Amino acid sequence: MSLRSALTLRRGGHRLHWTDVASYAYLALGVVLMFGPVLWLGLSSFKTQAALLEFPPSLLPTSQKQVSVPGFDTPLPLFSVTMDDGSTRVLAQVRRVGLQAQMVDPADPGKTIRVALDKRTPLRETAFAFSNYTEPLRQFDFLLYLKNSLFVTIVATLITLLINSMAAYALSIYQFPGRNVAMVGIISTLMIPITIILVPVYLVITWFGLVNSLWAVILPGAATPTGVFLLRQYMLTLPRDLIEAARMDKASEWQIYARIVLPLTLPALAVLAIFSVMWRWNEFLWPLAVLSKSQSYTLQIGLNAFQGELQTQWNYLLAMTVVTMLPITLVFVFLQRFIVAGIANTGVK
Amino acid sequence: MAQLALKAVTKTFGPLQVIHGIDLDVRDGEFVVFVGPSGCGKSTLLRLIAGLEQPSSGQIVIDGQDVTRVPASDRGLAMVFQSYALYPHMSVYKNMAFGLENMGLPRAEVELRVTRAAATLRLTDYLDRKPKALSGGQRQRVAIGRAIVRDPKIFLFDEPLSNLDAELRVAMRKEIASLHAAISGTIIYVTHDQVEAMTLASRIVVLRAGRIEQVGAPLDLYNRPDNLFVATFIGSPRMNAISAQVVAIDGGDAALAFAEGQTLLLGNPGGRLAAGDAVTIGIRPEHCDVVDTGAVDLAVRIDLAEQLGGETFFYCSAPGIAELTVQESGQLLRARGDTLKLRFRRDHLHLFDANGQALAHGAAAAIAS
Numbered sequence: 001m002s003l004r005s006a007l008t009l010r011r012g013g014h015r016l017h018w019t020d021v022a023s024y025a026y027l028a029l030g031v032v033l034m035f036g037p038v039l040w041l042g043l044s045s046f047k048t049q050a051a052l053l054e055f056p057p058s059l060l061p062t063s064q065k066q067v068s069v070p071g072f073d074t075p076l077p078l079f080s081v082t083m084d085d086g087s088t089r090v091l092a093q094v095r096r097v098g099l100q101a102q103m104v105d106p107a108d109p110g111k112t113i114r115v116a117l118d119k120r121t122p123l124r125e126t127a128f129a130f131s132n133y134t135e136p137l138r139q140f141d142f143l144l145y146l147k148n149s150l151f152v153t154i155v156a157t158l159i160t161l162l163i164n165s166m167a168a169y170a171l172s173i174y175q176f177p178g179r180n181v182a183m184v185g186i187i188s189t190l191m192i193p194i195t196i197i198l199v200p201v202y203l204v205i206t207w208f209g210l211v212n213s214l215w216a217v218i219l220p221g222a223a224t225p226t227g228v229f230l231l232r233q234y235m236l237t238l239p240r241d242l243i244e245a246a247r248m249d250k251a252s253e254w255q256i257y258a259r260i261v262l263p264l265t266l267p268a269l270a271v272l273a274i275f276s277v278m279w280r281w282n283e284f285l286w287p288l289a290v291l292s293k294s295q296s297y298t299l300q301i302g303l304n305a306f307q308g309e310l311q312t313q314w315n316y317l318l319a320m321t322v323v324t325m326l327p328i329t330l331v332f333v334f335l336q337r338f339i340v341a342g343i344a345n346t347g348v349k
Numbered sequence: 350m351a352q353l354a355l356k357a358v359t360k361t362f363g364p365l366q367v368i369h370g371i372d373l374d375v376r377d378g379e380f381v382v383f384v385g386p387s388g389c390g391k392s393t394l395l396r397l398i399a400g401l402e403q404p405s406s407g408q409i410v411i412d413g414q415d416v417t418r419v420p421a422s423d424r425g426l427a428m429v430f431q432s433y434a435l436y437p438h439m440s441v442y443k444n445m446a447f448g449l450e451n452m453g454l455p456r457a458e459v460e461l462r463v464t465r466a467a468a469t470l471r472l473t474d475y476l477d478r479k480p481k482a483l484s485g486g487q488r489q490r491v492a493i494g495r496a497i498v499r500d501p502k503i504f505l506f507d508e509p510l511s512n513l514d515a516e517l518r519v520a521m522r523k524e525i526a527s528l529h530a531a532i533s534g535t536i537i538y539v540t541h542d543q544v545e546a547m548t549l550a551s552r553i554v555v556l557r558a559g560r561i562e563q564v565g566a567p568l569d570l571y572n573r574p575d576n577l578f579v580a581t582f583i584g585s586p587r588m589n590a591i592s593a594q595v596v597a598i599d600g601g602d603a604a605l606a607f608a609e610g611q612t613l614l615l616g617n618p619g620g621r622l623a624a625g626d627a628v629t630i631g632i633r634p635e636h637c638d639v640v641d642t643g644a645v646d647l648a649v650r651i652d653l654a655e656q657l658g659g660e661t662f663f664y665c666s667a668p669g670i671a672e673l674t675v676q677e678s679g680q681l682l683r684a685r686g687d688t689l690k691l692r693f694r695r696d697h698l699h700l701f702d703a704n705g706q707a708l709a710h711g712a713a714a715a716i717a718s
Contacts, residue, residue: 249451
């Protein structure tokens, strides 16, 4: 189906029914709600600090036009000026003195013209401040933070997949008394917010001497109840005959796990991998607690450095936020079909 | 190749006992079929032998070795599952090689065995395919191939043909029979289909509610069933069971009243019958002859006639007899509502007591009347 026909789909026949209008209006609202902030972020990341603080805000990044005039060292800002005789001229401002501005005509820089402030309006143009992206890359240790973030995300996701799938295997393939109690116990930990266990977990991490190590970020969250639950529900749908056929085929439990169950759980593992990558990449509170040296910062913590107590460098913060969003967006774009397939398969077959 | 012995094996699931003390010996190279209605415990018994379930008590002995507590993977048996249980992510080759790899065989040996089994089962062209690209019969052959490459002590088949259509089932039945002839392995085969049991087995074990009803060669079970259950379970269409009562004993003869006013005069088997005893007369549909003249045992009304060309089935009823099936070879053109005059072949009459135990089979019970 082409994009055009997809966007002009109607209910039933060819006439526009009121439900079509309502559906499209509702969907449009959804697009604005979901995509608006992202668009705003993307455009704002190209604004200068001054343009960001301007009121009223503009959607597109704009800045005042400037012109180089012979006889002046720096480029001068351009204004549209209404002259006393009613005509309009484009003049460059040299300086402001009280309620008057001294201006020159860029074509005739020798002659200074005095203009009242309220007679001039700035000339604006669309300008992308790419320096928002290039500057921080030079000043801010972006590559180090990126490396730390990648390490945490990849290693933590691998450990999460391994631990969760082994727990799920035990809780789905084996029949033992207390199996459901164990599962409920694991699920119920979802009810405990991280803020409650922040301090005790921090103490454990300190006791292991892991503060400021990336392992302090990786290990505590490696086993996730959501992951165990997701994988277990999926594994429960695997035919028991397969496991028993493997047992008859002299396979050890490890072989059944690695060669039969894991390959067949791939859709659910993909879903969990995507979730884990998103959680880990965006994780903020816990890394902020255990990482205090800038060598071990992850990107999210590094970004926090732009936010000072007195001044926030919004332009850099926004630009780097866009950069950190890109990898996760790409992961999602390429793997989202697994999410749909995996979640659809987790339930009833 | 191996012998198997079950000694007083029981199995309990929670409060429910599904296997009640089974004793059985399976000889080397025998094709034993467990047959019974669903829920009779035949699959559970197979899983106990396989080691997929632990017996609650009793012993399982293979080749003189007690394997009751040996895990399934170490018993050296191979099983073909009803669902085939092929590994969906592996090719046909990998499916068959998996067990051999787990046995630690060298690669060349694995390849040799798999290609040989594939040739036997006509799967050579499909070795690279995944199971979902195969037809039902091919999947079934892969499942069997997976078992034979392992060269197991005993083959276990759990209703292997029940997912196939009727035509394929007949073809696969022949293949399994010729396979048994070729590899001469010990096979234990579970089915609820008595035709499979009759055609494949060297011995049939009839199970009901976790107990063995009778063990024997197919025709022994057919000709001399120990009880009414085996008599009606083996044979298709099933044996007619007619309730009767002993009305008089006259020397060596017993007069049986049945079907509101009919009488049958038979020899009193071993003098065990007394006047007033309730008995059941068993007569197979093919042993009810349709006669026009002479002595008639029973006249019935046809409720349904099935013309199969080669043979004809009549589903009939008579006063006091709800259903009676008659099988005639050839084509006998009678319609619903017609009356059939029947004569029971005396040498094929079976007599069962009130508890369903056999009193007499065939000629021994028959005298002229």
